[in-house]
Amino acid sequence: MPWQALTRSMRGQPVRAGSGISKRKSIWERIHLDPWLLGLLLILMGSGLLVIYSASGQSMNVVIAQALRFGVALVAMLVVAQFSPIIFxxxxxxxxxxxxxxxxxxxxxxxxxxxxxxxxxxxxxxxxxxxxxxxxxxxxxxxxxxxxxxxxxxxxxxxxxxxxxxxxxxxxxxxxxxxxxxxxxxxxxxxxxxxxxxxxxxxxxxxxxxxxxxxxxxxxHNYQRQRILTFLNPESDPLGAGWNIIQSTTAIGSGGIFGKGWLEGTQSHLEFLPEPHTDFIVAVLGEEVGLIGMVVLIFLYLLIVGRGLWLASESQNTFGRLVAGSIILTFFIYVFVNVGMVSGILPVVGVPLPLVSYGGTSSVTLLLGFGILMSIHSHRRLLPR
The missing domain is CATH 1.20.58 (Methane Monooxygenase Hydroxylase; Chain G, domain 1)
Structure with missing residues (x-):
């Protein structure tokens, strides 16, 4: 498949007959989804299921439940993408x-x-x-x-x-x-x-x-003040309020460069790590796949953010640009806050890692946002400036 033809297709430019992608282009336009962003999201969700399998103690019930939630969220994203931003x-x-x-x-x-x-x-x-x-x-x-x-x-x-x-x-x-x-x-x-x-x-x-x-x-509230004070000095109460941060940073540090190997983590499997399959799933990842795996995950998030910003920049009216930019930059904030929280550079505030941590409501909300983003991009020529 010629790269030039594929590039023209993604930009909404006409494709010459015989290029082999005109049919695919029409399919993506009909369902109002961006294939690059969708592909990156699917890779992220698939990786999340692998991490959840390990963090949950190899529980297939948890993995299946999360996969079903992802399915519901993807359907919701597809449905929302069909609506014109004028409706929003x-x-x-x-x-x-x-x-x-x-x-x-x-x-x-x-x-x-x-x-x-x-x-x-x-x-x-x-x-x-x-x-x-x-x-x-x-x-x-x-x-x-x-x-x-x-x-x-x-x-x-x-x-x-x-x-x-x-x-x-x-x-x-x-x-x-x-x-x-x-x-x-x-x-x-x-x-x-x-x-x-x-x-x-x-x-x-x-x-x-x-x-x-x-x-x-x-x-x-008192517990909120305690979280901030614990963030500033977690060693002040190592067996109480500081336990979560100390154990999560210990797990990440013990993974080293290459990690202990998938399913080989000890901090989470021996129940030292709090909430290993939800808020602190980054610590599980850091322990098992190490610095290399963490860099790969962050790079995947940056690809999603970069693609989202490009789609947002293509919007041709004020409302579309504001909403699309907010959706993708807020997604970046989710990632930054969760990774910062688990690694001890931000206070613990209970923010899950997007599309990796176990949870249904947050997954649906995130993919609804991406559905709105894709709708804004795919309907951009129909919107008044």
Whole structure:
């Protein structure tokens, strides 16, 4: 298959008859998916299943459950990609309002698990976490608002965006779920930054955040304060609050350059490592495949981010650029926070490694985001500028 023809096909340029890919090109256009991004995501999910198999003590039940969740998430991504971004623009306020109402419902009648009130339960049907949908609903709402404004945004527009962000973030933080609230805030703030926020306003916001830190500290829960203090000095309580960080960094360090080998890790299999198949799965990977394996995984993530940024740059209207850029940069933040958390350079905030850690809701949310990203790219010529 000629490389030049393949390149023209990916850029939406006409392909000469006989090139051998015209049929494939029409298939990808019909289903509104980007084959390069989809292929990278499938490789990442396949690698995740291998790591989960080892981290879960070689439990096929866990692997099958995760594979089924990936299947549901891929179907959701395919369905979302079929919708024009105009639909996302029109429905963003409705989805945002519905999400806020569900967060209020969590506060009033939410189900409690592991010391937090984060879930809504429909008896006999589903138990779900409304805060997950806000990872998409909030940046969509902020982008929809800024799409109607003159860019770069004025101070009054920034204030409106701040209110749109603060309301759901405060409700999520009250559950309490500091990790998710920070991710939701980050996704929406990226939208504002991509809109062309001036350096003067950025400096003002940073100054306000610094000035407001004492107030934020006073309103943190005790366990959240302890996480920050433990991050600064994990050896102060090695058998208590510092256990997670110490064991995860020990596991990563023991892997060396080439690792101990797949299924040969000791920290996770002997139950020294906390949550080995969810939040701390990077430590399992580092112990078993070493520095080389970690570099390969990070490179795979960078390829996904790079492809996503290229798709975002192809968008031809404000709403598409803001949403697509936010989705892929937020994905990068997930990776950065999880790897930093497990390696001890960031506080532990309970953020899973995207499409590698065990979990269904986060996988569906992430692939829904990629579905929106592919929709924006594949429908870019149909959108008003």
């Amino acid at each position: 623009l029109r429905w963003a306020p409705v989805v945002y309002g519905f999400g806020v109402l569900m967060l209020v419902a969590v506060e009033l009648v939410g189900d409690i698990g592991m010391g937090a009130q984060r879930w809504l339960v429909i008896p006999g049907v589903i138990r779900f976490q409304p805060s997950e949908m806000m990872k998409l609903a909030v940046p969509l709402m902020v982008a929809a608002y800024l799409n109607r404004c003159e860019l770069p945004p004025k101070l009054k527009d920034i204030m409106v965006c701040a209110v749109l962000i603060a309301l759901p973030v405060a409700l999520i933080a009250a559950q309490p779920d500091l990790g998710t609230s920070l991710l939701v805030a980050s996704a929406a703030i990226i939208v504002v930054l991509l809109a062309g926020l001036s350096w003067r306003l950025i400096g003002l916001v940073v100054a306000l955040l610094v000035a407001g830190f004492p107030l934020l500290w006073m309103n943190l």
